[in-house]
Amino acid sequence: MAVSPELEGLRRIVPSRFVSFSFPNPFLGGAPNPYGDSYAGECIRVAVLDSPLPAPSVPSTVAMLVPAGRHRDWIFSTRAGHLHLLLSSTHVSRFIILGPELSAPSPRVVSCVSRPEPDPAHARLLPLLLALCPAAAFLGNARHAVPDVPLLTFHDDLLRLAPVKVVAGPVVGEMVVEDVAIDCAPGPVELRRRLRFKRMPCLVQTQVRLCPSSAAAAAASSSLLEALDGSGGLLQPEVGGSLVEPYLQAMVAGLAVIAPSVDESIQSGVRPTCLCAGVGGGSLPMSIRVGLQFNVLGVEADSVVLDVARNHFGLVEDEFLRVHVGDAIQTIEEFSRQGEADMNFSAVMVDLDSSDAMCGVSAPPLEMTHANILLSAHTILHHHGVLILNVMPPPADVSFYQGLVDVLRQVFSELYEIDVGNGENYVLIATVSPIETRVTDNSGQFLTELRKLAGDFLEHIRKI
Structure with missing residues (x-):
């Protein structure tokens, strides 16, 4: 089947190539429509993405139906969302997404319970899916002349x-x-x-x-x-309450390694200080400020993000929580050069993701893994301070995580890890000085309050 002359190039895999086009709706004319009566347009949208990873000799192709009502969601309508879905699948060379055209109306409130079922649609879509398979999928398939193109459905909570x-x-x-x-x-x-x-x-x-x-x-x-x-x-x-995101709970749990120092500071009447590199909606700095009685400085690159945090997520600035618009990594470097006493932080918490969406979802940015930046973070920390990093290794770079661990070992005294358990996030905890007590020791008021925010993640801290 020839889809169109301009799509002839799809006969071979080209890493990171992304194309989308309209195709006559195969569900018209009495065919079972996986979207029911809510959508019966003349055309469907087809988007094709080739993996950025090298293709094997026999490339595999999978396809996915967009969940009902979510065809305008960026997960399914953008190249970045498409890439995440591809990299979340195992050993896939080409990923095809099919659904209503983006111009089709969608309800203001989307019910996500009803999902399109793939089985009735598969037979109708199979000729199109086979036409979009790379030629190598046929030529290298000696035992099966026709390659298998499974039709997936998307499930979330x-x-x-x-x-x-x-x-x-x-x-x-x-x-x-x-x-x-x-x-x-x-x-x-x-x-x-x-x-x-x-x-x-x-x-x-x-x-x-x-x-x-x-x-x-x-x-x-x-x-x-x-x-x-x-x-x-x-x-x-809900402002200043328990954290929803498990990886944020794990980041807060990392403060347990300096619990004796924090307790000593609080008992002397001095509030511990924390630099939050990355603010987002503000849930992390607000929880640390309200729940743990820290002084917090948040650094966020985008002023509009801070406006959203204030107007929609309950971020409130006061004498104990300040936010600053700027590049967080550059701010750490500037503080290091200044060497001022009030930059003596108890903790630096880095929650920054990479700005390069074409590498997949990853954190922190590559710049943050350089030894000179980590040395700057070390410089602005208290003698008993700690650097806490949210880490999401890039799917295409298996050496990223170990490389980050190695450079942290060169700069800091001790290193701890929390596996968040979601298959994506790890939290690395690097201390300026050796830790003299067990990090899960239950003594002290600070650990009592910390456990309310971090839950069981205090038990998951391990030295590496």
């Missing part, structure tokens, strides 16, 4: 999704604030507000719980799910 606001910042570009209902089985459903960037749509930058703004608001909605259907001012973010 969302029950309902309601966009709140889309804005653009000078540094991060477009971002979306959205309220969601999360399936927390076996626990109850939770309402949350989250922030995502278009450049990395599969990565939730900030996530906080939502609660009714008043008792009257709580009584006005008969269910949590209905609260998203035009909530207006009925819902508000």
Whole structure:
């Protein structure tokens, strides 16, 4: 089957190539429509992405149906989202996404419970999918003349999704604030507000719980799910409470390694200090300021992100929490050169992701892994201070994590690790001085308060 002359190049794999086009809807004319009666347009959108990794001699192809109502979601409508889905699949050379055209209307509140089933659609789509397979998939397939192209469905924990606001910042570009209902089985459903960037749509930058703004608001909605259907001012973010994101809980848990020093500081009447490199919606600095009584300085590259944090996520600045617009890594370098006494931080917490979406979701930026930057962070830390890094190794670079561990060993005294357990995030904890007590020691008021924010992650800290 020839799709069109300009797509002839799809006969071979070209690393990182991305194309999208319209194709006559194969579900018209009485065919089972995986999207039901809600969408019966004349065409569907087809997007094809080749893996950035070298292709094997017999490349594999998989396809995915966009979940109903989410065809405009950046996860499914952008190259960056497409790349994340590809890299999340094992040994895939070409990833095809099929769904309604982006111009097709979508509901204001998307119900995520009903998902298109692949089986009835597979037969109708198979001729198109085979036409989009690279020629090598046929030539190198001696035992099976026709390659297998599985049709996948997307599953996540969302029950309902309601966009709140889309804005653009000078540094991060477009971002979306959205309220969601999360399936927390076996626990109850939770309402949350989250922030995502278009450049990395599969990565939730900030996530906080939502609660009714008043008792009257709580009584006005008969269910949590209905609260998203035009909530207006009925819902508000939970400020300074327990952290939602497991990797943030793990980052906070990293403070346990300096618990004796923090306790001593608090008992002497001096608030410990923390530099948060990366603010996002502000849940991490707010929790440290409110829950642990730290003085916090947050550094965020994009002023619009800070506006979003203040207006939609409950970030409140005061004498104990200040935010600064600027490049966090450059700020660390500048503080190091200044050498001022008030830059003697108890902790530097780095929650920065790479700006290169074409490498997949990864953290921290490559610049942060350089020895001179880590030396600058070491310089601005207290003698008993700690550097805490959120790490998401790039999918295409298996040596990244070990390389970061090696350079941290060169600069800092001791190194600890927390495996967040989600298959993506690790937290590395580097200390300026050797630790003299066990980090899971339950003594001290600080560890008591820390456990409320970090939960069981205190038990997961291991020295490496």
